[in-house]
Amino acid sequence: MEPNCPTSSNDYAADISSIRQAQVRIEPFAHRTPVLTSKTLDSIAGRKLYFKCECFQKGGAFKFRGACNAIFSLDDDQATKGVVTHSSGNHAAALSLAAKLRGIPAYIVIPKDAPKCKVANVKRYGGRVIFSEPSMQSREDTANKVLQDTGAVLIPSSNDGRIISGQGTISLEFLEQASDIDTLIVPISGGGMISGVALAAKAINPAIRILAAEPMGANDAFQSKSNGRITKLSEVNTIADGLRAFLGDLTWPIVRDLVDDVIVVDDKEIIQAMKLCYEILKIAVEPSGAIGLAAVLSDGFRKNPVYSECYHIGIVLSGGNVDLGVLWNSFDK
Amino acid sequence: MEPNCPTSSNDYAADISSIRQAQVRIEPFAHRTPVLTSKTLDSIAGRKLYFKCECFQKGGAFKFRGACNAIFSLDDDQATKGVVTHSSGNHAAALSLAAKLRGIPAYIVIPKDAPKCKVANVKRYGGRVIFSEPSMQSREDTANKVLQDTGAVLIPSSNDGRIISGQGTISLEFLEQASDIDTLIVPISGGGMISGVALAAKAINPAIRILAAEPMGANDAFQSKSNGRITKLSEVNTIADGLRAFLGDLTWPIVRDLVDDVIVVDDKEIIQAMKLCYEILKIAVEPSGAIGLAAVLSDGFRKNPVYSECYHIGIVLSGGNVDLGVLWNSFDK
The missing domain is CATH 3.40.50.1100 (Rossmann fold)
Known part of the structure; x- marks a missing residue:
């Protein structure tokens, strides 16, 4: 092509x-x-x-558009267990806010060196913060562990x-x-x-x-x-x-x-x-x-x-x- | 009442x-x-x-709304001679811009101690700046002189x-x-x-x-x-x-x-x-x-x-x- x-x-x-x-x-x-x-x-x-x-x-x-669509696309069984992402930026805040609107938990994996204001933003919108090491490997591993522990749905920030x-x-x-x-x-x-x-x-x-x-x-x-x-x-x-x-x-x-x-x-x-x-x-x-x-x-x-x-x-x-x-x-x- | x-x-x-x-x-x-x-x-x-x-x-x-209405209310004879105001703020810039849109001169009396950025704003929109002393008396006197010299129309910033x-x-x-x-x-x-x-x-x-x-x-x-x-x-x-x-x-x-x-x-x-x-x-x-x-x-x-x-x-x-x-x-x- x-x-x-x-x-x-x-x-x-x-x-x-x-x-x-x-x-x-x-x-x-x-x-x-x-x-x-x-x-x-x-x-x-x-x-x-x-x-x-x-x-x-x-x-x-703009991240709220995708996060909101993703969260309100979930069927009730999926939604109940919540959503997970590893992002410390606008997607994390947007996902937290959209999850709050649906009344389900959002687990947000954030590297522990992330700026405090970004962590505060996620918390303000009701996101549950889980800290990882700064490396991408640790972020993914931590997110996977949360997935296993909670049965929540992974919502990537872009590739979805x-x-x-x-x-x-x-x-x-x-x-x-x-x-x-x-x-x-x-x-x-x-x-x-x-x-x-x-x-x-x-x-x-x-x-x-x-x-x-x-x-x-x-x-x-x-x-x-x-x-x-x-x-x-x-x-x-x-x-x-x-x-x-x-x-x-x-x-x-x-x-x-x-x-x-x-x-x-x-x-x-x-x-x-x-x-x-x-x-x-x-x-x-x-x-x-x-x-x-x-x-x-x-x-x-x-x-x-x-x-x-x-x-x-x-x-x-x-x-x-x-x-x-x-x-x-x-x-x- | x-x-x-x-x-x-x-x-x-x-x-x-x-x-x-x-x-x-x-x-x-x-x-x-x-x-x-x-x-x-x-x-x-x-x-x-x-x-x-x-x-x-x-x-x-918002000042552009009033300035634009005032300037486009003028009949052609009035408009040709231009408009005058004594203001160094948003009204002066708005009047300059509206006058430019009608293609007529705007004479703006500005006290000589006004911030440079405000003078620049007026000039950017094509206003013709005339400096006065800082006192309100001098601003009014200068505006009156411009009125006499040009036959332009006074457009106050509010009381109109x-x-x-x-x-x-x-x-x-x-x-x-x-x-x-x-x-x-x-x-x-x-x-x-x-x-x-x-x-x-x-x-x-x-x-x-x-x-x-x-x-x-x-x-x-x-x-x-x-x-x-x-x-x-x-x-x-x-x-x-x-x-x-x-x-x-x-x-x-x-x-x-x-x-x-x-x-x-x-x-x-x-x-x-x-x-x-x-x-x-x-x-x-x-x-x-x-x-x-x-x-x-x-x-x-x-x-x-x-x-x-x-x-x-x-x-x-x-x-x-x-x-x-x-x-x-x-x-x-």
């Missing part, structure tokens, strides 16, 4: 139908987030930009059809709110969000371009696309703490086939984009959330003639969980 | 009809700003809260029917977006916004409560309501730089009759509300903009049995023009 050539949706872990079902399932719980526009940013970018503000989603990030379907609801809303969008720019990490967004958007408008935005210091998706196979990195280094994961076996085929290109930006560009989000859009956007704006302002995008016909660009601002002091201190004042 | 007893709208500088006309007039230019909600803030406040996010309005504040009508469009949108609102909380300074909001809201729903939020250090509206006449202060002292003006002869009768009460809060409460806006709502709100949230969380509101039946509260977050460093430095870390 050629890259960029959509196959039958049967090949993938989700499709427009599962995404529409997710929309119905999460609608009572999730926010329909607003879309903001700014003439000032349009003039800086030289295009018409639409910003889908997932920083205003429950829990402060229920998660992909939930995140895909972003496209359903976004293309209703701004129907002239010809290009979507979406942060990429584990690939759950961009997979759902791409599946839904290309089902609605097969001509739409889907571009991933990825940090230079964690550019596994860029390398995977170049190599034609999942490529993991031995280390990652970026301010965008939500974009350090790698593609999985369910997200990779979708990214391979439906993502038209990966725009790689450096951390300085990400910080500058966060600053513009604050100063011009008046919103708090975390580094991972601002990367789409960084991509559209990057030379790699602006100077590439392939993109000269991207006139109406939808950018997913994926989350807003950034401490004000961190934001302020990251700026080159 | 008893306070709180609406009179015929003929007595006032604006009415529901002029506000509906303003809505049609500004619709091509102004943002219909989104309304955000937060279960977390609801649970802190013990009420259902709706936030009308005027920080996302053009120019970063066109301005009041433009700001009133907030209510038309807000009550459509959240139709169960029983109480509106609005910042008060010169009274232009709350006058328009009150006129429109009470025309739509005569039972709605209109509460003003005012800083302790600039509580002229509270004193005016208590004294039954316009009461000016010899000095003002508050972090809320947008709330230091006094009521005028056109706004006072509306505030006297249609504003049910004034909730006074101190600067610490304002700062705490700004912080909640950033951390929970994920938005940048300036001190003047956050005062409505401060009011709803204040003891003066929560412990007052009169307000025990305010179940669904609409709060106007009036602007977002706050430097990130200022925001960060104002926090008690």
Whole structure:
């Protein structure tokens, strides 16, 4: 199969139908987030930009969509035993919140060196925290032990059809709110969000371009696309703490086939984009959330003639969980 | 006439009809700003809260509504000569932007000690800056000289029917977006916004409560309501730089009759509300903009049995023009 050539949706872990079902399932719980526009940013970018503000989603990030879909997909027998994940970020908080709404336990395995504020976030939403050692091996082992002890269901943060379907609801809303969008720019990490967004958007408008935005210091998706196979990195280094994961076996085929290109930006560009989000859009956007704006302002995008016909660009601002002091201190004042 | 007893709208500088006309007039230019909600803030406040996010309005504040209405109300002969105001804040920037959209000059008299960022804002939107001495007398004299020299039209920031009508469009949108609102909380300074909001809201729903939020250090509206006449202060002292003006002869009768009460809060409460806006709502709100949230969380509101039946509260977050460093430095870390 050629890259960029959509196959039958049967090949993938989700499709427009599962995404529409997710929309119905999460609608009572999730926010329909607003879309903001700014003439000032349009003039800086030289295009018409639409910003889908997932920083205003429950829990402060898009992750609630997938977590909510996953949890409310469980049948009662499965649900009673609860859910497990090993993540210390937005997925953990979102899963805790969604589990609380269903009234079931969420067991969250967190490395013991995780920032206190993230642990506090999980606890605030009622998640039951189990500490592991910092290594991925220990995190997985600990999660497996919790699975065995409790009979709970593992809900991964990205590589899961229920998660992909939930995140895909972003496209359903976004293309209703701004129907002239010809290009979507979406942060990429584990690939759950961009997979759902791409599946839904290309089902609605097969001509739409889907571009991933990825940090230079964690550019596994860029390398995977170049190599034609999942490529993991031995280390990652970026301010965008939500974009350090790698593609999985369910997200990779979708990214391979439906993502038209990966725009790689450096951390300085990400910080500058966060600053513009604050100063011009008046919103708090975390580094991972601002990367789409960084991509559209990057030379790699602006100077590439392939993109000269991207006139109406939808950018997913994926989350807003950034401490004000961190934001302020990251700026080159 | 008893306070709180609406009179015929003929007595006032604006009415529901002029506000509906303003809505049609500004619709091509102004943002219909989104309304955000937060279960977390609801649970802190013990009420259902709706936030009308005027920080996302053009120019970063509600002021664009009134300025745009005023400028597009002018006939062509008047308009050609331009407009004048003496304000260094959001009204000056909004008037500059609206004038630019109509293609006419905006002469902005700014005291020479005004913050550079505010001068820059006015210039960015194409306003022609004329510096005066810092005193109000010099500002008025300079504005009068510009009026004589240019034949331009004076557009005050609050005490003007066109301005009041433009700001009133907030209510038309807000009550459509959240139709169960029983109480509106609005910042008060010169009274232009709350006058328009009150006129429109009470025309739509005569039972709605209109509460003003005012800083302790600039509580002229509270004193005016208590004294039954316009009461000016010899000095003002508050972090809320947008709330230091006094009521005028056109706004006072509306505030006297249609504003049910004034909730006074101190600067610490304002700062705490700004912080909640950033951390929970994920938005940048300036001190003047956050005062409505401060009011709803204040003891003066929560412990007052009169307000025990305010179940669904609409709060106007009036602007977002706050430097990130200022925001960060104002926090008690």
